[in-house]
Amino acid sequence: xxxxxxxxxxxxxxxxxxxxxxxxxxxxxxxxxxxxxxxxxxxxxxxxxxxxxxxxxxxxxxxxxxxxxxxxxxxxxxxxxxxxxxxxxxxxxxxxxxxxxxxxxxxxxxxxxxxxxxxxxxxxxxxxxxxxxxxxxxxxxxxxxxxxxxxxxxxxxxxxxxxxxxxxxxxxxxxxxxxxxxxxxxxxxxxxxxxxxxxxxxxxxxxxxxxxxxxxxxxxxxxxxxxxxxxxxxxxxxxxxxxxxxxxxxxxxxxxxxxxxxxxxxxxxxxxxxxxxxxxxxxxxxxxxxxxxxxxxxxxxxxxxxxxxxxxxxxxxxxxxxx
Numbered sequence: 001x002x003x004x005x006x007x008x009x010x011x012x013x014x015x016x017x018x019x020x021x022x023x024x025x026x027x028x029x030x031x032x033x034x035x036x037x038x039x040x041x042x043x044x045x046x047x048x049x050x051x052x053x054x055x056x057x058x059x060x061x062x063x064x065x066x067x068x069x070x071x072x073x074x075x076x077x078x079x080x081x082x083x084x085x086x087x088x089x090x091x092x093x094x095x096x097x098x099x100x101x102x103x104x105x106x107x108x109x110x111x112x113x114x115x116x117x118x119x120x121x122x123x124x125x126x127x128x129x130x131x132x133x134x135x136x137x138x139x140x141x142x143x144x145x146x147x148x149x150x151x152x153x154x155x156x157x158x159x160x161x162x163x164x165x166x167x168x169x170x171x172x173x174x175x176x177x178x179x180x181x182x183x184x185x186x187x188x189x190x191x192x193x194x195x196x197x198x199x200x201x202x203x204x205x206x207x208x209x210x211x212x213x214x215x216x217x218x219x220x221x222x223x224x225x226x227x228x229x230x231x232x233x234x235x236x237x238x239x240x241x242x243x244x245x246x247x248x249x250x251x252x253x254x255x256x257x258x259x260x261x262x263x264x265x266x267x268x269x270x271x272x273x274x275x276x277x278x279x280x281x282x283x284x285x286x287x288x289x290x291x292x293x294x295x296x297x298x299x300x301x302x303x304x305x306x307x308x309x310x311x312x313x314x315x316x317x318x319x320x321x322x323x
Contacts, residue, residue: 005069006032011077013040015185021048023233055099065110072114085144086286096147114243119170121292123149131295134251142287167239171254172225172294176315201273212284221262223291225255228309238303255294256310
């Protein structure tokens with residue numbers, strides 16, 4: 001690869017994006033971060049070059065593509081709170097779809113065709129079968145999921161008619177943190193289960209809310225496939241390498257194919273932190289499927305990807321250590 005070319009990491013100051021920047025640097029790539037810092041953190045990009053801006057800023061985006069040799073784009077920037085998306089759908093469509101269209105237009109203007117898009121298991125909605133294959137019907141049940149589905153469809157149309165080369169990665173529940181403690185997960189306000197549980201263990205919260213206890217699952221709470229953020233980034237890296245080598249227009253699930261209920265996650269965190277972690281039960285949240293577990297066979301076969309940290313206890317342990 002050219003030492004003067006960049007991988008543009010949109011949303012690279014966020015949780016997954018910053019871990020991706022680290023993975024790119026370790027693999028010898030030169031990441032260029034574009035982020036509005038609305039939920040990301042400037043210090044999280046470590047020593048990578050950071051450009052602070054909105055995806056709606058066409059002038060700045062054009063300047064970035066004009067002044068840098070962009071080899072490929074990795075797009076992580078989106079609003080991700082499922083509950084908020086149901087309350088403020090227009091906000092999610094404007095940001096996750098509208099702003100992304102602006103990015104795509106600038107990419108095409110400058111002839112940059114390789115794209116890695118960070119999608120979500122939310123595009124599947126309430127699964128008809130588990131574990132979920134990439135061929136499962138797409139039927140999202142909340143605006144967040146629909147925004148990801150819309151962008152996926154736009155990407156496929158652009159590939160068919162405008163020569164875009166893409167890899168879409170649908171990951172399940174990202175969790176954990178850099179094993180060496182260089183980065184952590186930090187949202188404000190925090191909305192992810194494992195960090196919320198660990199805030200209780202650290203004395204920052206009195207209890208953890210459990211939303212719904214009458215789902216059609218063994219213990220009545222939602223079941224999710226938790227995947228280590230470092231493993232997600234390694235899959236993105238392999239997908240990027242395949243894309244740059246001509247393996248175009250692919251869709252991959254990223255998960256461990258193991259489901260853990262909310263109560264199982266809390267129990268594991270209690271064991272690791274030796275804190276009681278009190279529970280308060282609350283009503284179900286709109287748009288929450290009961291079970292989401294991945295079949296990641298395609299990524300394992302085509303990308304030779306293997307999760308390095310597949311166990312829930314390791315994921316929570318890495319999230320618990322302080323950077």
